[in-house]
Amino acid sequence: MQTWNWTMICLGIISIELSVFLFISLENQKLDVDFTKNSLELILTINGLFSAILVTYFFNRISWILSLKKETYDEAIEFSQKITEFRRICDKLTEFYNVWDDDDATKSLLGHGTYKHIDYYDFKMLSISDYKPSEKEIELIKNLKEDKRYKSGMSDLFLGMVSLVRNRKSRNMFKDSELYKDFQKKGIYNLEYIQRCVEVDYASRLWYWFDKDYAYINYHALSKKSKDYILNACARIDPKYKGAELNNKLMAEICDDMNEHYFKELYQLLLDLRKGLSGFNLLIFSILIASLVFGVLLPFFTYFTIDNIKLKEIFTNIIVGLNFGLLFFFITNLYGIIKREITWT
Incomplete structure (x- = not known):
């Protein structure tokens, strides 16, 4: 577990560095308006699909967690009743x-x-x-x-x-x-x-x-x-x-x-x-939120609301760098996520 956590931390740091590197690289290039437009459209298309898959997967896990919570709640009812019986004994004796x-x-x-x-x-x-x-x-x-x-x-x-x-x-x-x-x-x-x-x-x-x-x-x-x-x-x-x-x-x-x-x-x-979201579920939720914010909301905002060409280009370069880093982080951690999903002990 500790190896997996350290691996994820290291890959997270590498993802941030790659995002910064790609942003700087794009800023040093002379890119036309079509590149900006096409980049935003591509990011919106890919992340829209990716976010939809993540949302479905996440809510399937929530459904599974709720099922386990229901079993835990039923056990808690049973144990609470045992304690109530004990309290009834104390009540009668006093x-x-x-x-x-x-x-x-x-x-x-x-x-x-x-x-x-x-x-x-x-x-x-x-x-x-x-x-x-x-x-x-x-x-x-x-x-x-x-x-x-x-x-x-x-x-x-x-x-x-x-x-x-x-x-x-x-x-x-x-x-x-x-x-x-x-x-x-x-x-x-x-x-x-x-x-x-x-x-x-x-x-x-x-x-x-x-x-x-x-x-x-x-x-x-x-x-x-x-x-x-x-x-x-x-x-x-x-x-x-x-x-x-x-x-x-x-x-x-x-x-x-x-x-x-x-x-x-x-x-x-x-x-x-x-307990609320923790561990693996919190990781999936964080990836989902990051995908929605940096892959859907921010590109959507940039594509439709920013008219200044230079400002739109800067925002697009930031978005491209962020999405590349997020995609790298997800792909490199995919094995660990799958292993965590199928290994229960």
Whole structure:
């Protein structure tokens, strides 16, 4: 790949030098009006055809790219739904009182009141990086850690789970519509949200507390309906969890899957969806634009709008030099372009 790039750069430099050389050569010759006219007509004819071929080829590639993007989008929908199921589990586990071992350190402390707008991302990133939320948020987090009701571990786990359920910084405390019941939706999460989850190593931090088997959650306190809801969500994430028992071991496995696979895979899929033209496609697009501008628009403008003979001659010589350089660049790179097209690994 590096050899091909350096080859293209060298050929680009040679093409520019040839364009300048040809322009100077034409300027030093005494050319008649017919040469100028015939040159422009020839360039318009050749580049009109060449541009038409490039346009067809480029839009065929765009169609192919859109097809791949559709496949990527469908995968992103699937992974987003898995994460939604995980959020539904967190929602159900943080919804009721008397489920956590100490409501004063969890639901009462963080569900409403002074600390209801603290977000787990700010809470954790403040302690592990140079990230700085607002001064007000820093003060709130400091006060939370000094609050006598706060219990490291239990409060951290609850905050992490409830932050996945709602946008804690929003004044609207209602949970997202996709968390109601168990409908399957076709939307995808935005890149910024998933990026924050990956950046803070979200699911891995939740996994730690479940893996250590701390008795923070009283699963037996949940109603049968709530347990079935959670277990059905687990089975929709992966059929291997069908028939599993709701306990810390199951939650640890779910969190580990989320951390090692679903969040990271979705993050990469969203990055792929956000990509525009790059690499080879950008090269083809650049050649197409250059062909249209210097091979069609500029000759057309010169041919029909410039009446001054000397000025038209200068413009024609520039156009001839540019088009020769572009044609040389394209022909000498043609092998590399074809090789890039048919070699996928």
